[in-house]
Amino acid sequence: MRPAILGIAGDSAAGKTTFTDGLLQILGHGRVGQLCTDDYHRYDRVRRRELDITPLHAECNHMDILAQHLRLLAAGEPLLKPVYDHRNGTFAAPEYLAPRQFMVVEGLLSLTTRAMRNCFAVTVYLDPAEELRRVWKVRRDCAARGYTPEEVVAELKRREPDSAAFVRPQRDTADIVVRFQPVEGSVDDSRLALSMVLRPTISHRALTELVDKAAADGCGSVRLRLGRDAGHPVDLFDVDRDISREETRHLESLLWDRMDFDHHVQRRTIGMFLEGNRRRHSDPLAIGQLFIAYHLLTAAASTDR
Numbered sequence: 001m002r003p004a005i006l007g008i009a010g011d012s013a014a015g016k017t018t019f020t021d022g023l024l025q026i027l028g029h030g031r032v033g034q035l036c037t038d039d040y041h042r043y044d045r046v047r048r049r050e051l052d053i054t055p056l057h058a059e060c061n062h063m064d065i066l067a068q069h070l071r072l073l074a075a076g077e078p079l080l081k082p083v084y085d086h087r088n089g090t091f092a093a094p095e096y097l098a099p100r101q102f103m104v105v106e107g108l109l110s111l112t113t114r115a116m117r118n119c120f121a122v123t124v125y126l127d128p129a130e131e132l133r134r135v136w137k138v139r140r141d142c143a144a145r146g147y148t149p150e151e152v153v154a155e156l157k158r159r160e161p162d163s164a165a166f167v168r169p170q171r172d173t174a175d176i177v178v179r180f181q182p183v184e185g186s187v188d189d190s191r192l193a194l195s196m197v198l199r200p201t202i203s204h205r206a207l208t209e210l211v212d213k214a215a216a217d218g219c220g221s222v223r224l225r226l227g228r229d230a231g232h233p234v235d236l237f238d239v240d241r242d243i244s245r246e247e248t249r250h251l252e253s254l255l256w257d258r259m260d261f262d263h264h265v266q267r268r269t270i271g272m273f274l275e276g277n278r279r280r281h282s283d284p285l286a287i288g289q290l291f292i293a294y295h296l297l298t299a300a301a302s303t304d305r
């Protein structure tokens with residue numbers, strides 16, 4: 001069986017792992033496999049320091065082996081995957097990875113080449129406001145990866161040229177760009193606006209109908225409009241940061257209903273993220289996760305695999 005593969009790219013701490021966690025909840029852990037492209041780093045943490053190279057640079061990653069492994073997965077073949085351990089910055093023993101019905105491939109450079117992108121049914125670029133990402137990066141790297149805030153801030157600065165050269169260009173290639181935006185001058189995670197760029201590379205018809213229905217039912221905080229992104233026509237989907245609980249529940253329930261054709265989908269709690277070691281909930285995150293899960297399910301259902 002050939003899996004339906006979702007490719008997620010975005011800068012460090014853009015929320016790739018957090019977003020993926022919710023997708024796994026929706027689709028069911030048992031039938032989704034995961035691959036993180038960090039495992040394809042060419043050098044460990046010490047060697048990167050010695051070479052003064054950042055993990056964002058294509059040369060710092062085995063891009064050829066990653067592309068080869070994506071092809072294997074897309075063909076339904078198993079592989080032996082390298083393992084990078086973020087807790088200590090070294091490599092562990094390789095792991096056997098067999099494709100499942102759905103696969104989520106996420107990482108800094110997962111959408112880099114056309115050959116890689118061709119392996120995916122749906123592609124997403126996570127593009128949170130930069131000030132938000134910086135806060136998230138400091139918080140996560142200090143809580144989970146043994147860095148001090150000063151080290152993370154210095155690393156962000158050191159990475160900026162590679163971020164511009166290797167990570168951000170992927171934004172223009174994704175079917176969907178997901179952006180979380182805080183209130184100006186604040187980075188309150190509980191009040192983020194969600195905006196999504198929906199490119200015509202995949203069909204958004206069912207979702208546009210759904211948004212129309214939500215609007216007709218009185219959800220004034222959700223909007224869909226035609227716009228342009230990087231000079232091209234796109235649909236722009238916006239959810240206000242002040243959306244009420246009631247509106248959120250209604251929108252979520254419309255999205256869950258749309259996925260009823262798949263009997264394995266479970267209405268679990270999604271939209272969870274870690275603030276340091278504390279688990280918190282985000283409505284815009286949950287809505288984004290439901291949108292993307294729906295796309296992956298319909299892509300899987302519409303393709304002969």
Ligand SMILES: Nc1ncnc2c1ncn2[C@@H]1O[C@H](COP(=O)(O)OP(=O)(O)O)[C@@H](O)[C@H]1O
Nearest residue numbers: 012013014015016017018136140189273274285
């Ligand atoms: N949608 C979100 N809402 C609030 N906080 C988030 C969200 N996504 C990520 N975060 C915060 O950012 C941190 C880094 O996110 P993570 O998913 O580990 O990023 P990545 O996998 O892209 O490096 C998380 O630990 C969490 O604190």
Ligand SMILES: O=C(COP(=O)(O)O)[C@H](O)[C@H](O)COP(=O)(O)O
Nearest residue numbers: 011012013038045055086089108145
């Ligand atoms: O930028 C990232 C990618 O991970 P993520 O996208 O999850 O931030 C990490 O800094 C590198 O993989 C190196 O890891 P470390 O800094 O642990 O050596």
